[in-house]
Amino acid sequence: MTAIKESDNYKVCPECGSTNFVQDYVRGELVCSNCGLVITEQIVDNRAEWRAFDKSQSDKRSRVGMPMTYTIHDKGLSTLIDYRNKDAKGKDIKGKQRERLYRLRKWHRRLRITDATQRNLAFALSEIDRMASQLGLPKNVRERASLFYRKIVEMKLIRGRSMESVAAAALYAACRISNIPRTLPEIASVSKVNKKETARIYRFMIRQLDIRIKPTSPAEFVSRLSSKLNIPTDVEVLAIDIIKQAKKNGLTSGRGPTGIAAAALYIASILKNAQLTQKKIAEIAQVTEVTVRNRYKELVNKLNLIPQLN
DNA sequence: AAGACGAAAGTGGTTGA
């Protein structure tokens, strides 16, 4: 957490007029340090991921320098050792020279294979980084996702699956496990693979790596939804409270967390007299009005929330 | 006119035989 005086886009908090903001890189949000209003989410963590204690370390760790020359890089990769045992003049190579050539070919082949996996890994990790940046996800999530990906590579389970799909699944898993909720459609929107494929690989991945991920709590979505809808803090607090009650009564299991979060916010806004339509909430929460209504009915009935309406 | 409500049919995914 780093305190900053002002950002490029926001100079004054619309809620309380404070000019002090805090960048929460863990959740990827810009928050007013006075009243706690989430100003923006999905901020990009552009700090260096390394630390340097003196100039030489800084020089060593900084990766900013001359641009990479792709031509040279490519040339190196496309070099081959000819399979014919001839020298430059077309004469046969014999004896010790010939043995040496065999050895050279062997090692060249071997090196090329590891080189390819390294290259694929680099590509996949940059893909994870790209998606994470677009979603404004913090560093620790990216590292977790990278770790998942590496493990899958080590277990040789990439074959038959695209690197993009595994990368997307790794990122989704990392989000879930870090309690930084991003929905599958959100991940899919920045990925090259669709939601279905991502979900498939995700299930496969948590099975293979034997990781347990608890279902996302609807409360995790409330703050994101309410900041997008400019909802006052007291409504948000009430909505989270409603979700707590719902959890106690077992109304959350098996239901989509976004739907419940939307319904809780809707109820809270009625109780607090905030004007919010089902349509707007549904739109932001990426569920339909019908789902908001169904969850809303369930919650109101089972929790006795609005006695005057019954 | 906009929002809320609900019925009915359809969709995609999970589960258990």
Next chain:
DNA sequence: TCAACAACTTTCGTCTT
């Protein structure tokens, strides 16, 4: 592999403010 199933969506007509 297939059918049953629950959650959710789409669509559309009606009621309320």
